Amino acid sequence: MPPALHGPTGRPHRKRLSPDERRHQLLAIGVDRLTTQPLEAISVEDIAAAAGVSPGLVFHYFGTRQGLHLAIVRTARDAMLAATQPDPALPARERLRDVLARFVTFVQQHDATFHSVVRGAASGDPRVRETVQHARDVLTEHTTAVVVDLGAQRTPLVDVAVRAWISLAEQALVDAATDTAIPSAELVAFLERSALAVVAAAAPTTTTPDTPRGPDAV
Amino acid sequence: MPPALHGPTGRPHRKRLSPDERRHQLLAIGVDRLTTQPLEAISVEDIAAAAGVSPGLVFHYFGTRQGLHLAIVRTARDAMLAATQPDPALPARERLRDVLARFVTFVQQHDATFHSVVRGAASGDPRVRETVQHARDVLTEHTTAVVVDLGAQRTPLVDVAVRAWISLAEQALVDAATDTAIPSAELVAFLERSALAVVAAAAPTTTTPDTPRGPDAV
DNA sequence: CCCGTTACTGACGGTGCGTCAACAGGTAGT
DNA sequence: ACTACCTGTTGACGCACCGTCAGTAACGGG
Numbered sequence: 001m002p003p004a005l006h007g008p009t010g011r012p013h014r015k016r017l018s019p020d021e022r023r024h025q026l027l028a029i030g031v032d033r034l035t036t037q038p039l040e041a042i043s044v045e046d047i048a049a050a051a052g053v054s055p056g057l058v059f060h061y062f063g064t065r066q067g068l069h070l071a072i073v074r075t076a077r078d079a080m081l082a083a084t085q086p087d088p089a090l091p092a093r094e095r096l097r098d099v100l101a102r103f104v105t106f107v108q109q110h111d112a113t114f115h116s117v118v119r120g121a122a123s124g125d126p127r128v129r130e131t132v133q134h135a136r137d138v139l140t141e142h143t144t145a146v147v148v149d150l151g152a153q154r155t156p157l158v159d160v161a162v163r164a165w166i167s168l169a170e171q172a173l174v175d176a177a178t179d180t181a182i183p184s185a186e187l188v189a190f191l192e193r194s195a196l197a198v199v200a201a202a203a204p205t206t207t208t209p210d211t212p213r214g215p216d217a218v
Numbered sequence: 219m220p221p222a223l224h225g226p227t228g229r230p231h232r233k234r235l236s237p238d239e240r241r242h243q244l245l246a247i248g249v250d251r252l253t254t255q256p257l258e259a260i261s262v263e264d265i266a267a268a269a270g271v272s273p274g275l276v277f278h279y280f281g282t283r284q285g286l287h288l289a290i291v292r293t294a295r296d297a298m299l300a301a302t303q304p305d306p307a308l309p310a311r312e313r314l315r316d317v318l319a320r321f322v323t324f325v326q327q328h329d330a331t332f333h334s335v336v337r338g339a340a341s342g343d344p345r346v347r348e349t350v351q352h353a354r355d356v357l358t359e360h361t362t363a364v365v366v367d368l369g370a371q372r373t374p375l376v377d378v379a380v381r382a383w384i385s386l387a388e389q390a391l392v393d394a395a396t397d398t399a400i401p402s403a404e405l406v407a408f409l410e411r412s413a414l415a416v417v418a419a420a421a422p423t424t425t426t427p428d429t430p431r432g433p434d435a436v
Numbered sequence: 437c438c439c440g441t442t443a444c445t446g447a448c449g450g451t452g453c454g455t456c457a458a459c460a461g462g463t464a465g466t
Numbered sequence: 467a468c469t470a471c472c473t474g475t476t477g478a479c480g481c482a483c484c485g486t487c488a489g490t491a492a493c494g495g496g
Binding site for chain 2: 451452453454455456460461462
């Protein structure tokens, strides 16, 4: 990326872009910054300086610092969701494995972005949390569709279990996706098995054929 | 809590406390603030005003804003760990259930504190992350001890699985501990079963006696 | 070439972080 | 009690960043 649209520390050259172009440029800089620093550390003035514009312009486009952060995290989130869209043509089990495999690949290639999105879930700004939560909701929906296709019943506890499993998957990906000691295929297989096992643990009365339960429930 | 150590908006009265007392007081205010606002929203000046002292004094005790945050989150974390110390006298399975039951109770009673600690895991400050990670490490150790006692082998993937299960448990607690639609006992039972199931999913070759696996492993 | 639209600037006020020399409350020695 | 020391504590300062707004200049159309 060129440092700016004018000579390096030379004269401003004052280029006038269309709103879409400018917005896109600022967002691209923001997502790039996300690979080296957390969301909260991104300042309006830093983005403005990197784009060669005044801070005021950034406020013109995003309103507030939080507005900027929100737009940045949304961009990163959408990239993640686009990369992990399930293939509706596949049967349930294959679909799950396919999504998990692509997810592992995505995290391996964009681990900094993934980290930032996951960490955004704990942001102080409710709107940022909501944005990340939306990503989780989408993933939860995909996963729930799979387990329902496999014969599980939906209960409140099963919903909790699926959401909780998403967290498990996030943590496992953060831990192991870039860890060479664990092959990707093994990680994918573990995630696949754990998803089914966790749902089975939440729905002990389900009639799935291959999860026999002992009489140890409370 | 008295608003301060002087008359309400009256004259400062300038009480001189011992460093321990003052530090403790500031920390107590900080942990209390944590129940209504996220860590990053806690400002030095707010704490100072609540204690009836100058902002400079807070810097004297904690150095920086981050130092204050770190001390606050450490205090909250220690309270959580203290409440969930396993009872070494119990056998593995009972020990797991006992810890989980007390964990659910703790979250029900201090959900705001728990939220803040969990969210601290995604803080921008590495030291805060490290602090929360330490709590997870302790919980991971307890859990690993249980599953090893139950006959599981330790492999890199099992370690990943246990850490990931901690995230699952955190998420399930955040979701469901204060949800009246799901009885505590059921939640505890789910967490217990899911722990064993996730470890089994990570170590398909283990010889655990009471976790029968169907031929669904990949 | 000029004129209007609007992307963009620059100067300003406010808030919170962090520093430092100086001040004052407590206490020990006489 | 008086004094002198130690140290908990202050208040004023510099700085970075957020957010606002009236004004300016770059592009497109006539």
